[in-house]
Amino acid sequence: MINELKKVNVFYFSPTHTTKTVVQNIALGTKLEIKDNDLTFINEDLEDCNFSQKDLVIVGLPVYGGRTPKVIRKVLNKLRGEETPIVLVATYGNRHYDDALIEMKDIFVQNGFKVIAAGAFLGEHSFTKKVATGRPNKEDTKKAYKFGEQVIEKIKKVKELANIEVPGNRPYKKDGNKKNIAPVPNENCKGCNICADVCPTGAISKLNTREVDPGKCIQCCACIKICNFNGREFEGNPLEKSIIFLETKCSDHREIEIFL
Numbered sequence: 731m732i733n734e735l736k737k738v739n740v741f742y743f744s745p746t747h748t749t750k751t752v753v754q755n756i757a758l759g760t761k762l763e764i765k766d767n768d769l770t771f772i773n774e775d776l777e778d779c780n781f782s783q784k785d786l787v788i789v790g791l792p793v794y795g796g797r798t799p800k801v802i803r804k805v806l807n808k809l810r811g812e813e814t815p816i817v818l819v820a821t822y823g824n825r826h827y828d829d830a831l832i833e834m835k836d837i838f839v840q841n842g843f844k845v846i847a848a849g850a851f852l853g854e855h856s857f858t859k860k861v862a863t864g865r866p867n868k869e870d871t872k873k874a875y876k877f878g879e880q881v882i883e884k885i886k887k888v889k890e891l892a893n894i895e896v897p898g899n900r901p902y903k904k905d906g907n908k909k910n911i912a913p914v915p916n917e918n919c920k921g922c923n924i925c926a927d928v929c930p931t932g933a934i935s936k937l938n939t940r941e942v943d944p945g946k947c948i949q950c951c952a953c954i955k956i957c958n959f960n961g962r963e964f965e966g967n968p969l970e971k972s973i974i975f976l977e978t979k980c981s982d983h984r985e986i987e988i989f990l
């Protein structure tokens with residue numbers, strides 16, 4: 731089979747780019763031709779993408795509330811396999827990935843894929859730069875690359891690839907209630923529009939970045955992190971409790987976990 735594999739198809743949802751960095755390094759490690767598919771800008775009209783046994787697919791998602799981000803689930807169901815080997819990656823911000831990997835496994839097994847490997851990687855927390863700061867770092871990207879090599883070794887060695895076990899519980903953690911909050915510009919805002927360009931859901935108007943739709947905002951914090959002027963913030967600091975919890979209880983170094 732390995733001789734027939736030519737391309738690795740990479741899919742990711744990654745508002746603050748940590749997941750993107752991880753999956754792209756895994757893909758490099760496979761040394762196959764890479765077809766990169768960025769799913770960050772939500773497009774529910776995406777056509778079905780069908781894969782065969784000769785394809786290799788890698789999907790990476792950030793963990794939101796111990797689950798897959800709700801906003802991307804419909805799009806994930808457009809990926810269809812026929813016994814297609816798939817590698818699943820959950821990137822999390824140093825608290826925990828809880829049921830994200832098992833949920834990903836269930837989605838993709840149901841849609842015809844064979845989960846041959848998975849990884850829980852670390853990414854700087856979207857809410858605060860003080861948790862998992864700078865991750866994935868150099869060592870993480872090296873491990874991601876090595877993981878890509880290990881996936882190929884496994885495909886070469888194992889004749890009958892089967893679904894692997896991944897940690898997590900069923901029923902999954904309940905989705906949190908949708909929060910009707912969104913970052914808004916502060917006095918530092920220069921009106922450069924970069925925040926609107928990185929918003930995955932179009933919650934920020936491209937014509938006037940002061941116009942924000944909290945109904946569309948998923949609190950991914952891409953707009954806050956991209957701003958060079960600290961020009962965007964949540965009014966009234968509604969994430970304060972979560973941030974204090976993360977900074978006081980989730981600051982220990984965590985290691986990448988690989989499942990092969």
Ligand SMILES: Cc1cc2nc3c(=O)[nH]c(=O)nc-3n(C[C@H](O)[C@H](O)[C@H](O)COP(=O)(O)O)c2cc1C
Nearest residue numbers: 745746747748749792795796823825826853855856
């Ligand atoms: C709404 C939201 C919920 C999150 N929930 C969790 C969580 O349950 N556990 C955790 O460790 N990190 C959590 N994070 C942090 C992200 O998983 C982490 O920062 C990830 O690296 C972001 O990925 P990205 O850079 O690809 O967007 C959450 C982030 C956001 C925005």
